[in-house]
Amino acid sequence: MTSNQLISAEAVRALPSVQLVDCRFRLGQHGAGLELYREGHIPGALYLDLDDDLSGPMRDDRLGGRHPLPERAAFERSLQRAGLRCDASIVVYDDGTGGAARAWWLLRHHGVPSQVLEGGIAAWGDDLDVGDPVATPGDLVLGAERTDDLLDATGVQAALAAGRIVLDARAPERFRGEVEPMDPVAGHIVGARNAPFNAPDAIDDDVLTVAEPPVVYCGSGITAAALALRLVELGRDDTQLYAGSWSDWCARGLAEPAS
Numbered sequence: 001m002t003s004n005q006l007i008s009a010e011a012v013r014a015l016p017s018v019q020l021v022d023c024r025f026r027l028g029q030h031g032a033g034l035e036l037y038r039e040g041h042i043p044g045a046l047y048l049d050l051d052d053d054l055s056g057p058m059r060d061d062r063l064g065g066r067h068p069l070p071e072r073a074a075f076e077r078s079l080q081r082a083g084l085r086c087d088a089s090i091v092v093y094d095d096g097t098g099g100a101a102r103a104w105w106l107l108r109h110h111g112v113p114s115q116v117l118e119g120g121i122a123a124w125g126d127d128l129d130v131g132d133p134v135a136t137p138g139d140l141v142l143g144a145e146r147t148d149d150l151l152d153a154t155g156v157q158a159a160l161a162a163g164r165i166v167l168d169a170r171a172p173e174r175f176r177g178e179v180e181p182m183d184p185v186a187g188h189i190v191g192a193r194n195a196p197f198n199a200p201d202a203i204d205d206d207v208l209t210v211a212e213p214p215v216v217y218c219g220s221g222i223t224a225a226a227l228a229l230r231l232v233e234l235g236r237d238d239t240q241l242y243a244g245s246w247s248d249w250c251a252r253g254l255a256e257p258a259s
Contacts, residue, residue: 004115005104005115005116005229005232005233006115006116006117006118006229006233007091007115007116007117007118008117008118008119008123009117009118009119009123009124009125012091012117015089015091017087017088017089018088018089018090018091019046019083019084019085019088019089019090019091020042020044020045020046020091020092020093020117021045021046021047021048021082021084021090021091021092021093021100021103022036022037022041022042022045022046022047022048022093022094022121023048023050023054023092023093023094023099023100023102023103024036024037024094024095024097024099024121025049025050025051025094025097025099026097027097027182027222028181028182030051033047033049033050033099034047034049034133036095037132037133038130038131038132039130040121040128040129040130041121041128041129041130042093042121042124042127042128042129043127043128043129044129045093045129046082046083046084046133046135047082047133047135048078048079048082048092048099048103050067050099050102050222051067052078053070053075053078053079053082054067054070054075054078054099054102054103054106055067055068055069055070056068056069056070056071056074061251062247062248062250062251063244063248063251063252064243064244064248064251065220065221065243065244065245065246065247065248065251066182066183066219066220066247067102067220067221067222067247068243068244069106069150069221069243070106072110072142072145075106075110075142076110076140076141076142079138079140079142080137080138080139080140081135081137081138082133082135082138083133083135083136083137083138084138084140085138085139085140086138086139086140086141089114089115090107090112090113090114090115091114091115091116091117092104092107092114092115092116092117093116093117093120093121093124094120094121095120095121095122096120096198097222097223098197098222098223098225098226099222100116100117100120101116101197101222101223101225101226101228101229102221102222102225102226104116104225104229105225105228105229105241108146108149109145109146109149109150110142110143110145110146111142111143111144111145111146112140112142112143116229148238148240149238149239149240149241150240150241150243151215151240151241151242152242152244152248153242153244153248153249153252153254155215155240155242156189156215156217156242156249157254159212159215159240160189160190160191160192162212164210164212164213164214164215165193165206165207165210165212165214165215166189166191166192166193166214166215166216166217166242167192167193167194167195167203167207167214167215167216167217167227168188168189168192168193168194168195168217168218168246169195169196169197169216169217169218169223169224169226169227170188170194170196170218170219170223170246171196172194172196174186174188174219175188175192175194175196176188176194176258177257177258178258182219182220182247183219183246183247183250183255184250185250185255185256185257186257186258187255187256187257187258188246188258189217189246189249189254189255190256192217195207195216195227197218197223197224197226197227197230198223198226203230203231203234207231207236208231208234208235208236213236213238213239213240214231214236214239214240215239215240215241215242216228216231216239216240216241216242217241217242217245217246217249218245218246219245219246219247220244220245220246220247221241221242221243221244221245224241224242224243224245225241227239228241
C-alpha cells in the first residue's frame with residue numbers, strides 16, 4: 001500500500017495550478033538554503049527557510065531541541081509571507097536533506113495537504129531560474145491541527161516503557177555514538193533502533209505491522225520527518241514524531257553517553 005505524498009516532476013508539470021516551495025538548507029549554516037535558491041531554483045518556486053520559517057526560536061536551555069516546532073500563528077504568517085495561497089496545490093522540494101519532509105510534516109500537522117517532489121530538485125532537470133524569491137503575500141489559512149502525531153520526551157519514555165518501537169533516523173555512526181557534530185552527548189535513546197532516513201532497507205517488516213504507532217526521532221526533528229514520510233508511503237499513517245529529538249533529550253539530561 002502506498003500513499004500519494006510523493007509526486008513526480010512529470011506529474012507536477014501537469015497540474016493545472018501548483019505552488020512549488022524550495023526547502024533546501026545546510027545544517028548549522030543559516031542562510032545557506034537561500035543562497036542555494038538564488039543559485040538555481042525551479043521556475044516560480046517560493047522559498048521557506050528551515051530556521052526562520054520551519055522552526056521556532058531555539059531556547060537558551062535547548063529544551064525543545066535545536067529546531068523546535070514553530071508556533072502555529074508564526075508558521076501561518078511565514079506561509080503567507082512566502083506567498084502560499086489557498087487556491088493551488090502545494091509541492092515542496094529539497095535536495096535530499098529533509099527540509100521538504102519537514103515542511104510536508106508541518107503542513108500536514110496543521111491540516112494543509114501537500115506533496116513532496118520525488119527525487120528533489122535534481123529530478124526537475126536543468127530548467128532552473130536564478131535570483132531572489134519574489135512573492136506576493138498569500139492567503140493560506142491553516143486547517144485543523146492534528147493531536148495524534150507528536151510526542152514530547154515524557155511521551156517517548158512512556159512509549160519505551162510500553163515496548164513500542166522507537167526509530168532513530170540519523171546516520172549509523174551517529175546512532176552508535178562514534179561521531180556527534182551537533183549535540184553535547186554522543187549516542188542514542190536507549191531502546192531505540194536505527195533506521196537511517198535515506199537508507200532504502202532500513203525499516204524492518206514489523207515496524208509496518210505492530211499495533212501501536214512507531215515513534216521517530218533524529219537530531220532535531222528534521223530527518224525524522226523524512227522517515228515519517230517514508231512510513232506513510234509504506235502505508236503506516238500513524239507515526240508519531242518526537243520533534244525535539246536527541247537535542248531535546250540531551251538538554252533534559254536523559255542522554256546516556258555511548259559506551
